[in-house]
Amino acid sequence: MHVWSKMQRGLPLVVVQGEIDHGNSSDLQTEIDKYLQQGETKLLLDLTDVTYIDSGGVSVLLSTVRKVRERGWLGAIRPNADVRRLIEIVGLKADNGFRIFDDVNSVEAPTASAASTQPLAHEDAETTAP
């Protein structure tokens, strides 16, 4: 697995290539956590060149969605059919906290009010399905 990241149009974009498994998923978690610790709540994960993912990788997605969902979302870009099937099997569906994009260009740019300096959200964000 190869992981790298950059800011793209105001959003962190984490690009993963290769196979995400139990042996290397902590590297992906570390890369994502870097942005979460900076206060980012909307994050893009480019899965275009991911050929394999197991519960090691899926658990990183699940925990990231849990961390951001009150104030933002995790956006997966172009997961292949196999990866997408696995994501769906574990119950990760497109909703407020998780999005799937066909193209990085279809992601809307963050508005000025969505800057990461906004105050902490409180208990008014429980709007997602049970």
Add this chain to the structure above:
Amino acid sequence: MNLDGQSQCRRLTVSPDPARLTEIRRFVEDVGQEFGLDGERVFDLKVAVSEACANAVEHSGGQHHPLEVCARFYDDRLVFEISDGGDFRLPGARRNARRDDRGLGLPLMVALMDEVRIAKMRGGGTTVHLSLYL
């Protein structure tokens, strides 16, 4: 298992180390393609076998029992047997479980395979049987 079954076993023995999962997946790929499975089924098998192996690595408790993966071909199914020297435990039940969501392995195996059987071996050890029917 009868002798005929034994003779058709394709075997890979590795140390219980997450770094060996890549090698295990290549083995599963080779077997799956040899058996004529399509890409989707090969992917499912890779995930299920990886999950069984990752479980085994977790509950090996650092004792370094070798992890054995055995593929058996039958007329109507392909069976992977993953054996190790440890006792089966639910991921996350260990004190030092590193993360949440570690309990996904077994549900994934069940979701992706046609049959999952977990056998505690006499004298210690666990064998997970993963079957795909044709």
